[in-house]
Amino acid sequence: MIATPDVVAARYRAEIRNEIDAHDRPLKVVGLLSGDYAPSRTYAAYTRKACEDLGIEYELREAARLDLEHAIRDANADPDVNGLMVYYPIFGNEQDRYLKEVVDYRKDIEGLHSFWINMLYSNERIDLDAPQPNKAVVPCTPLAILKMLEANGAYGSSGHEPAANRTVTIFNRSEVVGRPLAVMMSNDGATVYSFDEFGPLLYRGGQAEETDISREQALASSNVVITGVPSKSFPKIEAHELNANTVCLNFATVKNFTAEAEQQAQTFIPRVGPVTIAMCMRNTLRLYHAYQKK
Amino acid sequence: MIATPDVVAARYRAEIRNEIDAHDRPLKVVGLLSGDYAPSRTYAAYTRKACEDLGIEYELREAARLDLEHAIRDANADPDVNGLMVYYPIFGNEQDRYLKEVVDYRKDIEGLHSFWINMLYSNERIDLDAPQPNKAVVPCTPLAILKMLEANGAYGSSGHEPAANRTVTIFNRSEVVGRPLAVMMSNDGATVYSFDEFGPLLYRGGQAEETDISREQALASSNVVITGVPSKSFPKIEAHELNANTVCLNFATVKNFTAEAEQQAQTFIPRVGPVTIAMCMRNTLRLYHAYQKK
Numbered sequence: 001m002i003a004t005p006d007v008v009a010a011r012y013r014a015e016i017r018n019e020i021d022a023h024d025r026p027l028k029v030v031g032l033l034s035g036d037y038a039p040s041r042t043y044a045a046y047t048r049k050a051c052e053d054l055g056i057e058y059e060l061r062e063a064a065r066l067d068l069e070h071a072i073r074d075a076n077a078d079p080d081v082n083g084l085m086v087y088y089p090i091f092g093n094e095q096d097r098y099l100k101e102v103v104d105y106r107k108d109i110e111g112l113h114s115f116w117i118n119m120l121y122s123n124e125r126i127d128l129d130a131p132q133p134n135k136a137v138v139p140c141t142p143l144a145i146l147k148m149l150e151a152n153g154a155y156g157s158s159g160h161e162p163a164a165n166r167t168v169t170i171f172n173r174s175e176v177v178g179r180p181l182a183v184m185m186s187n188d189g190a191t192v193y194s195f196d197e198f199g200p201l202l203y204r205g206g207q208a209e210e211t212d213i214s215r216e217q218a219l220a221s222s223n224v225v226i227t228g229v230p231s232k233s234f235p236k237i238e239a240h241e242l243n244a245n246t247v248c249l250n251f252a253t254v255k256n257f258t259a260e261a262e263q264q265a266q267t268f269i270p271r272v273g274p275v276t277i278a279m280c281m282r283n284t285l286r287l288y289h290a291y292q293k294k
Numbered sequence: 295m296i297a298t299p300d301v302v303a304a305r306y307r308a309e310i311r312n313e314i315d316a317h318d319r320p321l322k323v324v325g326l327l328s329g330d331y332a333p334s335r336t337y338a339a340y341t342r343k344a345c346e347d348l349g350i351e352y353e354l355r356e357a358a359r360l361d362l363e364h365a366i367r368d369a370n371a372d373p374d375v376n377g378l379m380v381y382y383p384i385f386g387n388e389q390d391r392y393l394k395e396v397v398d399y400r401k402d403i404e405g406l407h408s409f410w411i412n413m414l415y416s417n418e419r420i421d422l423d424a425p426q427p428n429k430a431v432v433p434c435t436p437l438a439i440l441k442m443l444e445a446n447g448a449y450g451s452s453g454h455e456p457a458a459n460r461t462v463t464i465f466n467r468s469e470v471v472g473r474p475l476a477v478m479m480s481n482d483g484a485t486v487y488s489f490d491e492f493g494p495l496l497y498r499g500g501q502a503e504e505t506d507i508s509r510e511q512a513l514a515s516s517n518v519v520i521t522g523v524p525s526k527s528f529p530k531i532e533a534h535e536l537n538a539n540t541v542c543l544n545f546a547t548v549k550n551f552t553a554e555a556e557q558q559a560q561t562f563i564p565r566v567g568p569v570t571i572a573m574c575m576r577n578t579l580r581l582y583h584a585y586q587k588k
Contacts, residue, residue, distance in 0.1 A: 066495075066502045092492065094469045097391050101408045114395045114408070175388045198386065201360075208360045 161189025455483025
């Protein structure tokens with residue numbers, strides 16, 4: 001079965017719209033874009049649509065890459081801007097990490113600032129679904145992945161360890177998606193094998209351990225397989241490598257599973273983008289309540 | 295002429311030793327090492343020697359890469375530790391940037407935390423040679439490069455713009471050396487062409503601008519050429535590409551100039567390591583006076 005994110009995104013948007021409707025003042029999100037990278041323009045267009053659908057004002061600001069830091073600082077200082085979204089890559093190298101730290105963490109609706117990442121790694125976030133102010137912000141893509149798995153029955157939605165008894169393999173250990181995702185899922189009770197081009201790590205209880213498990217062994221033991229490898233040279237996951245009843249999810253723009261593997265999966269989730277954007281909008285509300293409300 | 299860093303390092307060490315001798319209590323630096331990467335072990339041995347020579351206590355703590363974050367946090371919390379030095383690479387990917395942020399900036403003698411980098415990019419540092427507390431810390435390798443150029447007459451040592459009328463080409467725009475170096479030199483009045491694998495940028499007055507200058511044009515117009523490309527596939531700089539009277543410096547462990555080019559340079563500086571370590575020790579003193587002295 002193929003499970004697209006639209007239904008799940010619609011549900012979260014409805015929740016957010018209800019909250020926005022009860023608001024005293026409109027919220028505003030600023031998107032910051034540099035250059036002509038087509039996927040970034042597409043993402044910006046989606047963000048605009050999602051914001052306007054929810055009654056959030058959206059403004060796209062374009063700047064040359066060398067002026068982008070200044071544009072971020074302007075938006076940080078502007079009391080009319082409630083949330084900021086930067087469409088990476090800007091420089092396409094480690095300078096992009098620098099820019100993530102320039103965004104004021106109190107307007108960082110993507111949850112990419114080290115303030116939020118450190119809180120996540122310390123497992124200091126509190127229940128994200130409780131109607132409380134001052135909740136921690138977690139990065140949108142990992143959160144969207146959890147929500148998609150939950151909506152498709154591959155992840156518990158409540159309780160102390162909603163992912164207990166789950167074994168998960170993740171191909172991607174980037175600082176913005178794969179590593180936070182491994183930490184979050186293992187904090188929720190899952191056993192997580194995390195692969196990047198340098199090899200595997202095992203995450204349990206939020207902590208990484210060395211392991212020499214092979215790709216084949218990890219896949220054969222997993223109920224959930226998540227991929228995010230932006231390279232066509234990655235050997236696609238094949239049907240014979242997967243367990244029966246495995247839920248598979250790919251968040252890369254490149255196909256990481258063979259067509260046969262996608263077919264064989266109990267559920268195949270080909271993308272999470274709309275849920276990611278919904279999570280950003282939810283973060284906008286949370287940051288407003290935590291830091292900006294007068 | 296070949297100019298090795300030993301004489302310059304000895305001069306700074308003498309200054310630091312005088313200051314240490316007048317101290318009320320001994321200072322302690324902790325080095326953190328993971329794995330068997332030979333250059334890191336060599337660097338750790340050099341640090342120990344430099345510390346002991348200056349009367350600073352040095353302790354090397356080794357930890358598995360997955361325990362290194364914890365080891366950093368322990369040293370952060372230990373009031374007997376005045377400075378921390380982490381021997382990168384640890385993971386060899388963007389997780390190393392994460393570790394740089396885990397180091398308490400008040401003990402970051404390498405000046406790699408975003409707290410110090412942001413201060414540098416905002417040009418908030420004040421005169422590093424003034425006998426004042428609360429001075430800004432700048433990253434050790436760029437600072438060592440400036441000190442080596444200064445000692446070899448390629449850079450002014452005082453005045454408002456000590457590098458006015460200097461044109462500099464730098465091959466390296468990493469966040470830890472090349473970019474801060476370009477900003478510092480251009481803040482000092484130099485025109486700086488900065489190359490990385492994605493192309494050139496021009497720095498003037500601390501600000502980057504786009505440029506389409508070629509390698510050949512940049513080299514032909516430069517008084518100072520600095521390289522730090524850790525790859526054997528980088529086409530070595532050849533003698534015919536250089537101006538007469540050019541000062542050349544390579545801080546990579548791989549040769550970036552041909553033997554003929556090294557010969558032709560007015561001065562060729564093949565490494566800066568000992569000065570880098572001396573600058574770290576100076577930072578240790580500064581951080582002690584700024585944040586730790588009771």
